[in-house]
Amino acid sequence: MRVQSAFIAVVLFFLAVLAFFCAFAPNFATASNFEDLMAGFSFIAILAIGESFPILLRGIDLSVGAVLALAGMVAFDMTLMFDLPGYLAIPAALIVATLCGALNGVLIVKLRLQPFIATLSTLAAYRGLVYAISGRQLVPELATTPLSDPWIMGLDTYFDIGSATGLSSFIELPWFPLSFFIMIATLVVFGVLLSRTRFGRDIFTVGGNAEAARLAGINVGRTIIIAYAICGFCAGLAALLMIARLSTTTESLGLGMEMSAIAAAVIGGVSLSGGIGGLSGPVIGTFLLGMVLIGLTLLGISQFVQQILTGVILLIAVGHDRFLAIRRQKRLAANLAEEA
Amino acid sequence: MSALSPNIATRLAPHALPLAIAAFVVVFSIIEPAFLKPDNLVGIVRQVAMVGIMATCMTFVIMTGGIDLSVGPVLALSGVVAFFVMEAGYPLPIVLAVGLASGVAVGMVSGAMIAFFGLPPIIVTLAMLSIVRGSALLLGGPDLHSIRDQPGYTFIGTGSIAGIPFSIYLFIAVSLLVIFLQKMTPIGICVAAIGENERAAFLSGHRTRTTKMWLYALSSFGAALAGIIQSSQVHTASATYGEFGTELDAIASVVLGGTSLMGGNGSVARTIVGVMFLGIMSNGMNILNVSIDIQLIAKGAIIALALALAERG
Numbered sequence: 001m002r003v004q005s006a007f008i009a010v011v012l013f014f015l016a017v018l019a020f021f022c023a024f025a026p027n028f029a030t031a032s033n034f035e036d037l038m039a040g041f042s043f044i045a046i047l048a049i050g051e052s053f054p055i056l057l058r059g060i061d062l063s064v065g066a067v068l069a070l071a072g073m074v075a076f077d078m079t080l081m082f083d084l085p086g087y088l089a090i091p092a093a094l095i096v097a098t099l100c101g102a103l104n105g106v107l108i109v110k111l112r113l114q115p116f117i118a119t120l121s122t123l124a125a126y127r128g129l130v131y132a133i134s135g136r137q138l139v140p141e142l143a144t145t146p147l148s149d150p151w152i153m154g155l156d157t158y159f160d161i162g163s164a165t166g167l168s169s170f171i172e173l174p175w176f177p178l179s180f181f182i183m184i185a186t187l188v189v190f191g192v193l194l195s196r197t198r199f200g201r202d203i204f205t206v207g208g209n210a211e212a213a214r215l216a217g218i219n220v221g222r223t224i225i226i227a228y229a230i231c232g233f234c235a236g237l238a239a240l241l242m243i244a245r246l247s248t249t250t251e252s253l254g255l256g257m258e259m260s261a262i263a264a265a266v267i268g269g270v271s272l273s274g275g276i277g278g279l280s281g282p283v284i285g286t287f288l289l290g291m292v293l294i295g296l297t298l299l300g301i302s303q304f305v306q307q308i309l310t311g312v313i314l315l316i317a318v319g320h321d322r323f324l325a326i327r328r329q330k331r332l333a334a335n336l337a338e339e340a
Numbered sequence: 341m342s343a344l345s346p347n348i349a350t351r352l353a354p355h356a357l358p359l360a361i362a363a364f365v366v367v368f369s370i371i372e373p374a375f376l377k378p379d380n381l382v383g384i385v386r387q388v389a390m391v392g393i394m395a396t397c398m399t400f401v402i403m404t405g406g407i408d409l410s411v412g413p414v415l416a417l418s419g420v421v422a423f424f425v426m427e428a429g430y431p432l433p434i435v436l437a438v439g440l441a442s443g444v445a446v447g448m449v450s451g452a453m454i455a456f457f458g459l460p461p462i463i464v465t466l467a468m469l470s471i472v473r474g475s476a477l478l479l480g481g482p483d484l485h486s487i488r489d490q491p492g493y494t495f496i497g498t499g500s501i502a503g504i505p506f507s508i509y510l511f512i513a514v515s516l517l518v519i520f521l522q523k524m525t526p527i528g529i530c531v532a533a534i535g536e537n538e539r540a541a542f543l544s545g546h547r548t549r550t551t552k553m554w555l556y557a558l559s560s561f562g563a564a565l566a567g568i569i570q571s572s573q574v575h576t577a578s579a580t581y582g583e584f585g586t587e588l589d590a591i592a593s594v595v596l597g598g599t600s601l602m603g604g605n606g607s608v609a610r611t612i613v614g615v616m617f618l619g620i621m622s623n624g625m626n627i628l629n630v631s632i633d634i635q636l637i638a639k640g641a642i643i644a645l646a647l648a649l650a651e652r653g
Contacts, residue, residue, distance in 0.1 A: 060462070062588075111648035114601050116407075116462075120588055121643040128636025256584040259466060272460045307474030314467040318459050 006269030006324055007281050010317070014288050021295035028298050035158070035174040039245065041290035042179040043238040046186050047257060048264035048282035050101075050234025053190075053227040055265050056207045058274025059115030061228060063104060064235040064261055066126035068254035070133075071097040071239035076249045077135040079149040080142050086151020094236040100126055101232015105225030123258075130251050137251075146247045155179065155244035179241040183283070186237065190230065191279045203227060208275030263310070264289060267317040273325070289313070356649060357596065357613050361620060368624035375627055382504060388619035389511040390415075390566040392612065394586075395593035396518045397562025399611045400527075400555045402594050404534045405603025406461035408556060410450060411563035411590055412582035413472035418443045418564035419571030420480035420579050423487060432492040436568065443564020444557045446472055451556030455549040469587075476579035484576040497572030507569050514562065518608045531555065535603030592643055593618055598650060 022029040047064055054061040071093040078089035100122070107118040136143040147153060155178055162173030194200035202223045205213040214220050235254075243249045266272065267288060268281025289310060296306045368375040394411050401408050422439030430438075450468045454461050487493060499506045522528035530551050533541035542548045563582070571577040597614030599606030621642065625635050 107644055107648075111644065113644060113647055116601055117595055117647055118644060120592065121640040121647075123588070123640070124643070125637045125640025128633045128638075128640065131631075131633035131636065134633075259469070262463075263466065266463055272463060302478065304474045304477040307477070308471045309474075311467040311470035311474065314463060314470070315453070315459075318463045318467070319457065322457060322459055 006271075006276075006321065007278060009320060010267060010269055010281055010284055010288070014284050014291075017288060017291055017295070021291060021298070025295045025298040028295055031172045031174040033174075033294065033298075035177065037287065037290050037294055038174070038180040039158075039177040040294075041286050042177065042183040043241040043245075044257070044260055044264065044290070045183050045283045045286040046234050046238045046241070047261040048268065048286050049183075049186055049190055049279050050231040050238075051258070051261040052265045052268075052270045052277060052279055052282050053203065053230045054115060055262070055270045055272060056194075056203050056274060056277055057224055057227050058207050058210075058272070059108065059224070059228075060119065060262065060272075061101070061104060061231045062116065062119040062258050063100070063123040063126055064231060065254035065257040066123045066130065067097050067100045067232050067235040068239040068242070068257060069130045069249070069251065070100060070126050071236035072243045072249040072253050073130050073133055073135070073251070075152060075240060075243060076147065077133060079147060079152060080145060081135045081139060086149040086154075089149065090151060090240060093240060094233060097236025097239065098229050098233040101235070102225055102229040104232070105228030108228070109221040109224050127251075130253075134251050136249075147243060147249075152240065152244050153247065155182075155241055156247075179245070182237065182241065186234065187279055187283055190234075194279060199223070199226065204275050206275075260286075260289070263314050266321070267314060269317075269321065271321055271325070272318075285317075357598070357610070357617055357646070360646070361613070361617050364617075364620055364624060368620075368627065372624075372627050375624060380623070380627075382508070384616075384619050384623045385508050385511070386505045387623065388615050389505075389507040390569055391586075391589050391593060391618075392511045392615040393514050393566050393569075394559075394562045394590040395597075395611050395615050396515050396608050398559045398590055399518070399594050399597070399599055399606055399608045400522075400531045401461070401559045402591070402599050402601060403531050403603060403606035404538075404552060404555060405601070406454060406552070406556070407465065407591065407601065408447075408450075408559040408563075409462065409465040409587045410446065410468040410472055411559065411566075412584065412586035413469055413476055414443045414446050414560050414563035415567035415570060415582035415586065416579050417446065417472055417476040417479075418567035419577040419581060420476050420485070422493070422568055422571065423485050423577035424479070426487065426490060426493060432490075435493065439568050440561060440564045443560040443567070445560075447557035447560025448553060450560075451553035454556065455552035473579070480577065480579040482578075482580055484578045486576050487571065488575075493572055494575065495572075497569045497574075507573070510565065510569065514565065515608070515612055518558075522608050527551070532604065532606075535606070589618070592639075596643060596646055 027033060047068070051061055051064060074096045075089045075093040078084045078092055079086060104119050104122055107113050107122070108115050111118070131137070157178040158175040159178070160175050161167070162171070167173055194203060202213070202218050205216065205218055206220050206223050210220055239254070242253065264285040265277070265282040266285070268277070268283065268285030270277030270282060292309060292313065293306050296309065297303065374380060398408050398411065418439040421442040422435050425435045425438045446468060450464050453459050453464050495506060496510070497507055501509065522531070530541065530546045530548070533544070533546055534548050534552065538548055567582065570581055593614040594611050595601060595614070596617055597607065597610035597612070599611065618639070621639065622635065625638065
């Protein structure tokens with residue numbers, strides 16, 4: 001129920017913003033615009049889904065941008081430097097990303113580092129690793145070679161659902177990018193994991209109170225490591241979609257993208273105090289941010305104002321989260337008083 | 341394990357960082373004697389002066405369990421603001437005052453939201469990062485504004501007194517001031533009390549909220565001063581300075597100095613040791629021609645290792 005009040009608020013806000021731009025921004029309510037929105041923000045939504053797991057554990061993962069770059073570079077190296085087929089490069093990139101995430105978890109659990117510090121240091125280390133293995137620098141002539149592997153480039157496919165279902169005779173539908181469906185699949189898989197399995201319950205318990213979870217017999221360390229591994233996996237998935245869209249990669253891919261992922265998760269109602277939130281919120285939060293960026297551009301408003309507004313939306317979201325937390329406390333206090 | 345070795349380890353733990361600095365200095369100077377030349381040593385301090393000022397000013401914020409991610413854009417904003425005030429023909433003292441005030445104002449806004457509304461510092465300063473960057477760009481655009489014929493302003497970043505760059509004097513002055521605040525004034529005790537147990541500090545009559553707000557103002561002040569030094573050093577002001585990573589360097593210096601992100605323990609003097617450690621590492625690796633990738637990996641590994649050891653100690 002608590003999750004719902006924050007979630008409903010962000011959905012309402014999302015719809016209000018959508019209605020506003022459809023009414024006032026020229027060319028906003030067009031099929032091609034929604035296609036851009038889906039293609040340009042699906043991979044950020046996947047990052048935000050991943051980032052939600054550490055935040056649910058009252059942690060944070062600052063390294064997702066660097067993990068994303070590393071996974072992208074692994075796929076780049078394998079297909080272009082070693083001429084390996086994409087069906088090997090894709091799992092390899094995902095495995096590397098997952099291991100990077102798991103290493104974050106191990107640093108936090110085994111070395112007892114604070115998540116902020118652990119992922120801050122791996123942010124530097126993974127980014128360094130990207131430069132070290134960069135095929136663009138090891139083999140300079142590759143720097144201008146676009147990715148051509150059919151498996152990877154296949155991730156940048158669009159589906160014309162409108163014609164396929166015959167709906168296009170009634171309404172002009174956008175072509176749906178494959179990345180959007182992958183994002184939905186990620187949402188469903190991890191959403192079920194979080195809400196229907198014992199592991200999901202453990203996440204909420206550990207995030208709510210790690211000490212209580214330990215005393216209740218939950219393997220806290222394992223839960224944390226798996227959660228960070230999931231975050232890494234999502235970064236790897238986002239990397240593949242991103243390099244397919246760009247048809248290349250760079251050493252600075254995803255620089256600062258952890259900030260967008262964290263912002264989207266917080267806007268989507270995942271509480272930084274741990275144990276509260278879901279995965280649909282962060283996805284809606286991502287598209288909310290995306291819609292504001294695209295909508296304001298169409299309105300001809302300077303991108304600098306967009307940055308300011310992004311910050312303001314983040315403040316509103318966190319202020320709302322705080323407001324709900326205070327109300328929760330008051331209700332709890334009132335209930336306790338009644339019982340006494 | 342003999343009974344003696346854990347004892348030695350426990351005793352050495354608080355001095356691990358200075359010892360590590362000494363070890364690296366010895367290694368670097370054996371491999372490359374030029375490392376110990378006075379020019380190079382002064383160069384190291386000059387290089388770290390800006391991060392050093394930001395890190396010392398941010399130490400109190402981190403000691404209260406907070407964090408300030410917005411220092412990068414504040415650095416850019418103060419440079420741009422100072423540039424425009426200078427363009428308008430105002431004298432140097434007013435230029436500096438307005439530039440620094442712009443930073444302090446940003447810090448007071450984030451501080452007020454954190455202290456009075458209880459919002460989480462990491463998100464508030466993340467939002468301010470975006471807001472301040474946008475405002476700086478709105479004000480100055482993405483272009484470089486060159487600063488010409490301003491000998492007074494240029495002196496701050498490039499001038500030197502008795503062979504030592506002026507920015508180093510500023511770093512020393514700010515450090516001494518903040519150490520003084522911590523050791524000699526009630527602020528130091530209040531900061532430690534907030535970090536240890538904010539509720540208890542509030543109940544024992546400390547003005548925790550107002551203090552917290554001013555701590556964020558101090559952190560932003562440091563960033564604004566660094567911004568003025570930066571724009572003066574490179575003779576240009578730009579809204580794009582203080583790019584992503586600036587705040588992380590400052591935070592890394594503070595936590596290397598032993599200040600816990602959970603709040604409570606912390607020391608400004610040790611932050612300066614942390615700053616010097618990172619500065620010596622990067623200078624030494626540059627002299628030894630270590631490539632950027634290895635430098636980044638080494639930096640990450642060292643931060644994780646140092647703090648893991650501190651946790652054990």
